[in-house]
Amino acid sequence: MSLSMADEQKQLLQEIERLLESGDTSALRKLLSDQRSSDIAEIVELVDNDERRAIFDAMDKPMSAEVLEKVDEATRAELFELLKDEELISLVSELDPDDAADILSELSEEERAELLESISPTESAEIKELMSYSEDSAGGIMDPVLISVPEDATVAEAVSKIRAAEIDEDFYSVYVVNKTGRFLGDVRLRFLLTRPESAKIGNLIDPDTIYVNVNTDQEEVRNIFSKNDLIVVPVLDKNHKLVGRITADRVIEVAEEEAAEDLYTMAGTDPDELDNVSVFHAARVRMTWLLPCLIGTGVTALVLMFFHDRFHIDNLSLIYTVALAFVPMIAAISGNAGLQTSAIVVSGLATGHLVALKLSQVFTREVRIALLVALSCGLLGGIACAILLHTKGLEDGIKAMRLVFAFGTAMFSAIMVATTLGLFLPFLFRRVGIDPAISSGPLVTTANDSISVAIYMSLTLLLAT
């Protein structure tokens, strides 16, 4: 099923590209208007800026706004550059306040202020209010659009309020408040259908009503949803007043975000790395995780050198001992670098984000990041090796330099091999029907270790003796 979905997407992409090439705008307009905004968003993520411009020109405003909201952050950053200011303003004002607030939080402070000035004051006040909550809190993920009725209203009055609201959103409950605006509980929509029109709303309140506070962490919100099988939950401020509601679809996104975050953190990379298209940025994010690893394995090398002295083996070749002392560094750094790459690929495959579409893009990007990481680690590792040799007072300067060079080259090669495996194995595993996550497990990382140690020792032997 997931493969056939990807196939459908591929067909749509080819069809769109064909129409773009032939310049048949009206056919393109027709094709796009028949699609779901989420499908177009995925296409927009894949095409280049010229094609994006043409696609946005061919969509009507509500569709363009939805697509802008649904693309990933990196693509949206590029769309901000691509779209004219007036265009962006008109798209943002098309969106619900919560979606608008999410998008505005990605703009620079200057652009944001400009945009907020250009839209209606009530709307801009609502957006500002939403932006004041932390992104990871209930306030940050809630939707302020809801229907509340006083406790002494009748079912008929509640229904006419829903009718009057005429909002293009779904409701699953109406919320009941007392005269001072304090929240009392919720009434399921189904009760409005099945109870007499004259019934008092106050009597239909669910005695088990669950609510969250505006400051509740989004991870906690997810746990409350899954523990209580919720579809929607009201959000209250500290005065027990209703400020919004969170629906389960948003919580599914939160669950995915939080899971990806844990996975990335354990693999030593950052979801942040995907929000930015720059390869340098991604390499920097990964290096901040590999640096402690370099230092740690440097300490291990020192530990091993310390024991070399304790074993009282005077006539042991220093080159050989130093080479061995750095084996853990080679194994750990190349293992982690490979793990970082496969974590990105595995979680991309799981969320369907990377499924079979323009793999070449992913490959080019990952290989360039790997090159930067391998170069940096090779350099830093070489320096660490040089320092260690210096403290041990290796007389033969040429020999020491050759060892350092061998070490840097070996580190570079080992990382390149490990990241290449981390990149291709998840896809390969998936193709033959094995869970891609296994390719990031101990099984593959250990195989990786043997390979990188073999490369390292061969290069040391070749270059340093």
Added chain:
Amino acid sequence: MSLSMADEQKQLLQEIERLLESGDTSALRKLLSDQRSSDIAEIVELVDNDERRAIFDAMDKPMSAEVLEKVDEATRAELFELLKDEELISLVSELDPDDAADILSELSEEERAELLESISPTESAEIKELMSYSEDSAGGIMDPVLISVPEDATVAEAVSKIRAAEIDEDFYSVYVVNKTGRFLGDVRLRFLLTRPESAKIGNLIDPDTIYVNVNTDQEEVRNIFSKNDLIVVPVLDKNHKLVGRITADRVIEVAEEEAAEDLYTMAGTDPDELDNVSVFHAARVRMTWLLPCLIGTGVTALVLMFFHDRFHIDNLSLIYTVALAFVPMIAAISGNAGLQTSAIVVSGLATGHLVALKLSQVFTREVRIALLVALSCGLLGGIACAILLHTKGLEDGIKAMRLVFAFGTAMFSAIMVATTLGLFLPFLFRRVGIDPAISSGPLVTTANDSISVAIYMSLTLLLAT
């Protein structure tokens, strides 16, 4: 917020234990009837079997059934032993067919057949039907309870059908079918409230209706939900007939399951390990992941020994070289064993499952698993070391045995230290406000490496020379 929730849980647990001790059954009955079934389920997971028995005696049947459905699989397995057969049958028949099917799939074939015979034939047919679908498919997670109306029905007729159904579940859409039972699309509940009573249902069908197939994988279902911001989706069989619906609350659970699975697989353990209370079972699951790691690092040791010969260092102490050759094994095995432990703890903390409740239980369990794993690895590592020494023809048998013993002991100690760190660091990090997931990242695993290598080399020096 999450801490205060845990505090509430703790208070409830203390209150229940106090009432159990004093034998005040009516007060206990009153207290339990005021709680949410999800809260009681968490308490039931924590108390011993005698207390469980007393709690189930004090709850009414609907509440007992809900609690049985909400506890984790390991606890449920113990409840199956604890509850009398008639009791189990009456609780299962209290549940919705989808929940009943989930629970039945955990029973032995014999017990299942017995239970299915004891309930009403229609109910048992429905449950059997549900159990025929794969657990990870849309059919396996769907709820067969839904409301469908023919396309020529009016809004008033649809509403009276909902009223007549009188099901204790929430609906967000009604589904429209044609005369032959083929699915046509869905109508949101809100339209039934806001459109004239005489309007034809067929005209209110959402043109963008999304559905899934009964065989669609649950991961794909989750992706469809998050891509299209869904709350509920209908499930069709291969003849395009309605067979059920999946609601977002179930998908949130799926998202958590799938994320935990990826995390566990990457850390080299298995969500399966938590479904069974046996420590031996858990140790076996982890060993199946550590074994390839042992073999892989054994290959690395061979590689390093191979290079020892290539470097032509005849007078190098064989003890020292062999000791160094096993450094990657020590580092990798203890690192992975620590990672397995912390993956369990980190994901337990994230889902709120482990939050501050009876930590001593978790500790005792994890320490016992660690002991088993460390003993097995120590033994296997020692054997590998003995074989390698044998092939190298170390003349001094006593020396070789001492090295093997040193190696086994060192491996055991290093794993114990690593798992202890993997167990405590996530809690410690959480307490001081750092993301617990970081403690499973490269940062800590590398620190772990240095510590275990230092322990290993010290023991080798102490015992083998």
